[in-house]
Amino acid sequence: MAENVLSGTTLEFDMSQKDLNDFRMYVGKCLLSGKVSSFQEDITSIDSSMEQFGEMSTDTGSSEDVHIQTVISVDKSICDDDEQSTLEDNTSALGDNVGNVRYPCAICGNEFTDLQDFLDHMQKHLKEIKKGKKAAASTTLCNKKNSKDTSTVNNQSNTKPARYCIFCDKYCLQLSRHIQLVHKEEDRVKAALKFSPRTKNKMFSQFKKEGIHLNNIEKLGKDSHAVLERERISQKDSVQVMCDNCNAILTKKAMSRHRATCQGGSSKQINAIPAQFFIKDNDVSESFVKNILTKFTKDDIGKICKSDNLVKKVGSILWAKNRTKVDQLSQVRKSVMNDMRRLAHAYNFFKEEVKKDHPLLLNTAADMFNRIFFKDLQEAVCKYTEVGDQYGKTSFKLKHGLKYALYYVLKKSAEILRAEHLSKFSIRVWIQKSKENLQKKSYLYKFYRDLKLCLDAV
DNA sequence: ATTATGAGCACTGTGAGACC
DNA sequence: GGTCTCACAGTGCTCATAAT
Structure with a gap:
């Protein structure tokens, strides 16, 4: 019939010794009247409206104030529309010796001679009970949250x-x-x-x-x-893009509308960065691995091509761009590998140049686009594209074709780096996330800013 | 008393389908 | 790719409450 909505809820009451004694007296009378099945220190039931008072224990260590912990299970009926009638049915009115009717509260021990006063009082306790339930639930949730890591919180x-x-x-x-x-x-x-x-x-x-x-x-x-x-969960596995203005992740279709709100009155051009640049960062396709990465030789340049993130990224994007040319697969493969090797070669020369002046350990080919190393890059490109001294020390010859090819590879790499930077290392986030890191790499910030301005101007 | 946080409610803005 | 429309996930605000 009735469901115990607060079953297992722990409610704590601070009662005086007198109140406790009165309460015990009240329950004792209920026992005598047959409305309580048993009464010990652990009270199991009182009547149909407050069916159970279980696990009752007292801390008699203190003087006047007695701390009572009571687990209360409340009949659902008293929380619903018919709670008034239920309460009326369970007032357990007790008569004293002179015939006055008293309505003692089973929770706080107060006595009322007026039925309505008693009902109002009980309503107050019901509210407390309901709040107690919420608080308990809240505490449980809070504890759970504190003990969990970030992903599970969501x-x-x-x-x-x-x-x-x-x-x-x-x-x-x-x-x-x-x-x-x-x-x-x-x-x-x-x-x-x-x-x-x-x-x-x-x-x-x-x-x-x-x-x-x-x-x-x-x-x-x-x-x-x-x-x-993301901000909002998509029910469908739709194509995701990122707004390069506010970093919001949206579906491609929602981007046009978002552009209007994000742009506001500004004349700034807002673009959607496709997922390939940020969702699957280092993820390269199986065909790229099979047709490109596995084909490199085991020399230094080949190792760079296979291991450096920027070189791999440039290669994978070039490969993805041209792989539709099925009939020219072999040519595309050679072209991509050549570009990757050129970039790796340039990086190799660049490393040698940097080592002369800076005892720094370079980590990636992306360091070539660091503006403090611009002169080193210039030197590296010159050394890479000049024929050498085979024609005599005074007659250096330039490999024009190689230099042009290198120019476009570096340009492409810079664009990719920019997209990666906008998506992964947002300048604003970067500044805030790690000031210490920023101090170390402030040159990179300036470089990216300048690069972005240059590219925007083109 | 102050601060930090959760719950509930009304509202906003996004996702998605349909259509052009 | 853009617009319209509807449903609803998620937001800010207010109040209540726990922690300090």
Whole structure:
């Protein structure tokens, strides 16, 4: 019949010794009247409205105040529409010696001579009980969240996902408020708070997007096939793109509408960066591995071609672009491999140049596009494209064809690097994410900024 | 008393289908 | 690729509450 909606809920009451004694007296009377089946320190039931008072224990260590922990199971009927009638049915009115009717409260021990007063009082306890249920549920959820890592937090609820905070690496359900309260001293937050509410909200929304973006980068670092986090879950496995203005991840179709809102009144050109540039970062197709990567020889250049991320990325994009030319597969393959080897060669010369002046360990061919090494790159290109001294020291000859080819490969690489940078190392995120890192790599930031300006101007 | 956070509610903006 | 429309996931705001 009735369902115990609060079954297992723990409610704690602080009662005085007197109240406890009264309460015990009340239950004792209920026992005598047959409405309670048993009464010990662990009370199991009182009547049909408050069926069970179980696991009752007292801490008699303190003087006047007695802490009572009671587990209450409440009949659903008292929480529903008919709770009034149920309560009326269970007032358990007790008569005293002079015939006055008293209505003692089973929870707090108060006595009422007026039925309505008693019912109002019980309503108050019902509210407390309901709140107690919510609090218990909330505490449980909170504990669960605290013990879980980031990805599982989002799965906890289907409604509001916790968002990644770029300032403290925590996940918060109300990120904007959290940032406003906890990170109000951050420069970017200070700046955002100075704007109008509309602009401020937009800037806080940007913090959220950056958090999502950073989280996705981390996920991709661990697993290139990881399911990416986004603002809204797509029910369909649609093509995803990223807005190069705000880093929002959207479906390709939603981009045109997003462009209008994101652009606002600005004349700035907003582009969608295709998924190939950021979703599957280092992921190269099987055909690329089979037809290109496995074909390189085991010399130094071949090793660079097979291992360097930038060289691989350039190669895979060139391969993906031309693989539709099925009848020219062999030519395309040779062309891609040549471009990759040219890039690797250039990097090899570049490394030699850099080693002369800077005892730095270069990690990737992408360092060639670092503006502080621009002169080294120039030197490397010259050395790579000049014939050498076979015609005598005074008659250096230039390999024009190679230099042109190298120019286009470097240009292509720069475009790819830019796309990668916009998607993976957003300047704004980068600045905020790691100031220390930024100090070390401030030259890269300037380089990317200048490169972007140059490319925008073209 | 203050701060930080969760729940509930009303509203906004995105996803997706249809159509051009 | 753009526009329209509908459904609904997710947001901000307010209130309540736990933690300090």
